[in-house]
Amino acid sequence: MASTKYVYFFGEGHAEGRADMKNLLGGKGANLAEMVNLGIPVPPGFTITTEMCTEYYKNKAKYPPELKPQVEKAVARVEKIMGMGFGDPQNPLLFSVRSGARSSMPGMMETVLNVGLTTKTIPGLIAQTKKPRFVYDAYRRLIMMYSDVVMEKAAGIEPEEGRGVRQQLEHEMDRVKEAKRYKSDTDLTTEDLMDLCEAFKAKIKEVLGKEFPDDPWEQLWGGVGAVFQSWNGRRAISYRRIEGIPDAWGTAVNVQTMVFGNMGNDSATGVAFTRNPATGEKIFFGEWLANAQGEDVVAGTRTPNPINKIGKTEDTAHLKSLEEAMAEAYLQLDKIQQALEKHYRDMQDIEFTIQQKRLWMLQTRVGKRNGPAAVKMAVDMCRERLITKAEAVGRVKPSQLDELLHPMVDPNAEKMAGSLAKGLPAGPGGATGQVVFTADDAESQAKAGRKVILVRNETSPEDVHGMHAAQAILTAKGGMTSHAALVARGWGKCCIVGCGALDINARQKEMRVAGRVLKEGDWITLNGTKGRLYEGQLALVEPDLAHNDDYRALMKWADEIRRLGIRTNADRPQDAAQARAFGAEGIGLTRTEHMFFDPQRIRAMREMIVAETVEARRAAVMKLLPFQRADFSGILEAMQGLPVTIRLLDPPLHEFVNLNEQQTRELASDLGITYEKLDARIKALHELNPMLGHRGCRLGIAYPEITEMQARAIFEATAELTQRGVKVLPEVMIPVVGIVAEYVNQEQIVRRVAADVMKETGVKFKYLVGTMIEIPRACIVADKIAERAEFFSFGTNDLTQTGFGFSRDDIGGFLPYYIEHKILPEDPFQSVDQEGVGQLIQMGVERGRKARPDLKIGICGEHGGDPASIEFCHRVGLNYVSCSPFRVPIARLAAAHAMLKETAEKAAAAKAAAKKAATTRKARATAKKAVKTRTAREAAKKAAKTRAAKKAAKPAAKAKKAPARKPARKVAKRGRK
Ligand code: ADP
Ligand code: MG
Ligand code: MG
Numbered sequence: 021m022a023s024t025k026y027v028y029f030f031g032e033g034h035a036e037g038r039a040d041m042k043n044l045l046g047g048k049g050a051n052l053a054e055m056v057n058l059g060i061p062v063p064p065g066f067t068i069t070t071e072m073c074t075e076y077y078k079n080k081a082k083y084p085p086e087l088k089p090q091v092e093k094a095v096a097r098v099e100k101i102m103g104m105g106f107g108d109p110q111n112p113l114l115f116s117v118r119s120g121a122r123s124s125m126p127g128m129m130e131t132v133l134n135v136g137l138t139t140k141t142i143p144g145l146i147a148q149t150k151k152p153r154f155v156y157d158a159y160r161r162l163i164m165m166y167s168d169v170v171m172e173k174a175a176g177i178e179p180e181e182g183r184g185v186r187q188q189l190e191h192e193m194d195r196v197k198e199a200k201r202y203k204s205d206t207d208l209t210t211e212d213l214m215d216l217c218e219a220f221k222a223k224i225k226e227v228l229g230k231e232f233p234d235d236p237w238e239q240l241w242g243g244v245g246a247v248f249q250s251w252n253g254r255r256a257i258s259y260r261r262i263e264g265i266p267d268a269w270g271t272a273v274n275v276q277t278m279v280f281g282n283m284g285n286d287s288a289t290g291v292a293f294t295r296n297p298a299t300g301e302k303i304f305f306g307e308w309l310a311n312a313q314g315e316d317v318v319a320g321t322r323t324p325n326p327i328n329k330i331g332k333t334e335d336t337a338h339l340k341s342l343e344e345a346m347a348e349a350y351l352q353l354d355k356i357q358q359a360l361e362k363h364y365r366d367m368q369d370i371e372f373t374i375q376q377k378r379l380w381m382l383q384t385r386v387g388k389r390n391g392p393a394a395v396k397m398a399v400d401m402c403r404e405r406l407i408t409k410a411e412a413v414g415r416v417k418p419s420q421l422d423e424l425l426h427p428m429v430d431p432n433a434e435k436m437a438g439s440l441a442k443g444l445p446a447g448p449g450g451a452t453g454q455v456v457f458t459a460d461d462a463e464s465q466a467k468a469g470r471k472v473i474l475v476r477n478e479t480s481p482e483d484v485h486g487m488h489a490a491q492a493i494l495t496a497k498g499g500m501t502s503h504a505a506l507v508a509r510g511w512g513k514c515c516i517v518g519c520g521a522l523d524i525n526a527r528q529k530e531m532r533v534a535g536r537v538l539k540e541g542d543w544i545t546l547n548g549t550k551g552r553l554y555e556g557q558l559a560l561v562e563p564d565l566a567h568n569d570d571y572r573a574l575m576k577w578a579d580e581i582r583r584l585g586i587r588t589n590a591d592r593p594q595d596a597a598q599a600r601a602f603g604a605e606g607i608g609l610t611r612t613e614h615m616f617f618d619p620q621r622i623r624a625m626r627e628m629i630v631a632e633t634v635e636a637r638r639a640a641v642m643k644l645l646p647f648q649r650a651d652f653s654g655i656l657e658a659m660q661g662l663p664v665t666i667r668l669l670d671p672p673l674h675e676f677v678n679l680n681e682q683q684t685r686e687l688a689s690d691l692g693i694t695y696e697k698l699d700a701r702i703k704a705l706h707e708l709n710p711m712l713g714h715r716g717c718r719l720g721i722a723y724p725e726i727t728e729m730q731a732r733a734i735f736e737a738t739a740e741l742t743q744r745g746v747k748v749l750p751e752v753m754i755p756v757v758g759i760v761a762e763y764v765n766q767e768q769i770v771r772r773v774a775a776d777v778m779k780e781t782g783v784k785f786k787y788l789v790g791t792m793i794e795i796p797r798a799c800i801v802a803d804k805i806a807e808r809a810e811f812f813s814f815g816t817n818d819l820t821q822t823g824f825g826f827s828r829d830d831i832g833g834f835l836p837y838y839i840e841h842k843i844l845p846e847d848p849f850q851s852v853d854q855e856g857v858g859q860l861i862q863m864g865v866e867r868g869r870k871a872r873p874d875l876k877i878g879i880c881g882e883h884g885g886d887p888a889s890i891e892f893c894h895r896v897g898l899n900y901v902s903c904s905p906f907r908v909p910i911a912r913l914a915a916a917h918a919m920l921k922e923t924a925e926k927a928a929a930a931k932a933a934a935k936k937a938a939t940t941r942k943a944r945a946t947a948k949k950a951v952k953t954r955t956a957r958e959a960a961k962k963a964a965k966t967r968a969a970k971k972a973a974k975p976a977a978k979a980k981k982a983p984a985r986k987p988a989r990k991v992a993k994r995g996r997k
Pocket of ligand 3: 670756794815818
């Protein structure tokens with residue numbers, strides 16, 4: 021068997037690798053190979069595969085025997101191209117040893133430059149270049165990097181903070197610079213550097229107890245091992261956890277001929293982007309440094325210059341651009357960057373080095389970008405016909421779109437200001453305001469025209485008015501599902517929660533943080549996208565979506581692609597209008613309970629609750645009718661004929677009589693009954709577990725007057741609007757149904773009232789009656805419910821609660837532990853638990869549609885705005901998702917992504933099926949041929965043999981068939997839905 025190929029060569033116009041071999045060669049190696057194949061100047065070298073990394077770990081840091089000869093052969097090939105020798109004292113070749121995993125892990129792994137410089141090769145390089153200073157500069161860099169990366173980190177030595185060997189060497193260098201009053205590294209003379217290198221080596225011996233290796237091959241293998249070792253370095257591991265990169269991928273190693281940007285003032289190095297990654301503008305954007313090696317630009321040891329004239333800012337206007345300093349190399353670079361972007365069809369992040377006026381490319385990869393830039397680039401590239409509309413839509417992540425919807429802290433202002441503390445980024449965007457410590461203060465001061473930020477240890481429903489009045493919310497406690505976070509997200513409000521560094525004294529109206537004392541009225545700024553807190557008033561940049569043509573174009577394309585409808589959850593006309601502006605196609609959930617908590621109304625509600633006779637109850641509840649009619653009228657009118665799902669009263673009754681003694685006495689005298697009587701009634705309403713108590717349709721069943729009144733309010737509003745020529749489409753939703761009879765009971769009331777109102781007003785109107793599916797039992801009997809219900813809306817908050825048997829208000833005690841210990845992969849209240857609750861939903865959909873094929877099915881609740889949950893809803897064939905107004909654009913984009921994914925999967929399945937068909941044909945042909953070529957002498961055995969041949973061919977074809985057929989079948993099934 022041929023030995024495994026572990027080494028892939030690249031250089032002189034030909035590479036063994038390609039861009040699509042990232043899994044094997046890592047991103048860096050695959051793209052270096054691709055650039056070579058494109059004829060772009062890249063220093064020659066080779067890539068050791070990620071498979072080798074896996075081997076290395078499997079065999080306890082030992083290499084298989086075939087690696088060494090493969091590496092030596094590749095080195096020899098580079099030597100031939102370069103006309104130099106690795107370790108050759110006359111004309112030494114130097115290498116860089118670079119890490120490179122499948123997806124880039126910036127700064128997480130290691131690189132060593134100038135490998136191959138030894139006491140024997142130094143004189144040769146000096147003779148070749150006539151630049152002793154450059155040679156010793158390269159040598160001191162090698163010593164610094166190598167001792168750090170190979171001799172310390174890869175050896176598993178963990179020095180105390182600040183006592184790493186590299187820091188100690190840097191100290192030495194700083195001492196020399198200080199003593200000689202040098203400003204920059206470039207001021208160091210040849211003699212200084214020679215002395216430094218000797219001092220470095222002595223220091224290394226002292227700190228690590230080992231000699232710095234003076235043999236080129238020892239250096240090379242040391243570097244290779246260190247790169248593999250760095251895959252399991254602490255930094256790399258924690259980065260993989262955050263980014264969800266599997267440990268099994270491994271890293272490749274790239275060994276590449278060194279080119280030198282530090283050979284004098286006709287040499288340089290730089291980093292650039294084919295477009296501005298912060299704004300998306302189509303402007304070649306980058307930074308460079310003369311007489312420097314690669315790492316200097318990123319490390320920030322020297323301030324880099326802008327790459328071209330157009331990229332200059334006020335602060336950098338005086339600095340010379342590469343365009344001005346080295347016009348020829350710049351022109352060549354500009355051509356290459358254009359070619360790369362065209363070839364990869366995306367913005368590239370590139371590294372280059374100029375050695376004595378000659379340009380070399382060292383890296384290219386798809387560049388990271390922020391939200392606004394992502395949108396602009398995607399749309400621009402589509403208009404430039406570089407990518408299709410579908411690709412443009414696919415390029416923008418929902419989270420990037422989120423960045424666009426909120427005012428942001430000006431990134432420049434943020435760079436200047438030091439952050440006071442960090443918390444969880446619960447509500448994206450930026451906000452500035454004056455600190456207040458209570459909800460009442462927030463409200464009153466906001467009314468007085470002040471911009472305030474509400475700071476609390478945590479928030480509760482009592483704080484909602486203050487939260488609404490505030491520009492932003494900051495809490496010391498709580499997580500991403502805390503009350504504050506939830507409320508803020510719903511309103512698209514900037515919010516940071518769990519900012520543990522805050523020491524809040526609400527009574528004194530002050531807080532301590534990072535050694536500062538902030539009092540009521542002091543200005544602070546929050547970056548809710550990053551969770552950062554600043555003192556003072558930082559500048560904000562407002563989004564202007566109505567005039568953002570790129571955003572609008574992208575959303576239009578997304579709408580053309582998606583199959584899923586997008587609705588919103590809105591309780592007030594202004595929210596409904598906002599959501600429509602964001603592109604909502606209806607309301608998926610209007611909750612009516614907050615309408616009862618208004619002081620004027622709650623009295624009538626309480627009167628109803630304590631009423632003793634049906635007549636008294638009806639009289640009390642009917643007092644609410646005009647208010648409710650006005651509420652519904654406003655919302656229905658705002659939606660202009662789009663469907664509006666109105667949920668009947670849902671919360672437990674006792675929430676309406678949550679009173680202390682004093683309040684109870686007042687209410688008793690107000691209602692003209694004794695305190696004792698009222699108190700007894702309230703006590704009777706008390707529930708141990710209100711979430712599973714007297715709520716939802718159970719209310720309307722016990723108190724049909726409530727349902728009657730609400731239905732009447734809805735239909736009178738509908739009739740009145742219809743008469744006025746306003747188009748309306750109400751959908752009445754009955755909550756918390758688990759039993760068919762519950763549904764039927766409530767439905768009858770609703771339909772009777774509808775008929776009454778039509779008769780009374782003489783106006784005919786359309787409406788639907790349906791139910792919220794939020795109890796597992798409802799999913800099971802969904803077929804029976806659907807015989808009557810015209811629509812389903814999955815209430816996934818309650819379905820998750822009841823499906824898991826978790827009370828959402830009590831998960832704080834165990835859910836963080838569950839997630840930390842991987843008992844659950846994530847918070848099921850944020851993203852639908854597809855494995856369990858998802859099956860309930862699927863069952864509800866299948867059974868519901870079996871009884872009523874045109875059943876309209878949607879989802880409301882927090883999950884409706886979560887991209888992963890949206891993809892799930894698309895897959896199981898829902899008609900729409902409904903989410904808070906500020907999530908509507910994100911949901912539109914996520915729904916388009918779900919469709920794109922489905923299309924891609926279908927295409928892949930079709931391709932696999934075609935391939936399978938081809939293989940089967942081939943196998944059959946081979947079997948036939950085998951039969952035909954049989955000689956006459958074998959004719960006697962023919963029958964038996966044919967059977968054998970067929971048998972042999974068939975199972976093989978079958979085995980190949982099975983996996984290819986499955987996805988095809990799945991897709992077909994999905995397609996039918
Ligand atoms: P990272 O992935 O952290 O950017 P790299 O492997 O790209 O690490 O290398 C670090 C720096 O060294 C970069 O600036 C790169 O351009 C530079 N560099 C790497 N290899 C060479 C080389 N062969 N010649 C000159 N500079 C190099
Ligand atoms: Mg790099
Ligand atoms: Mg519910």
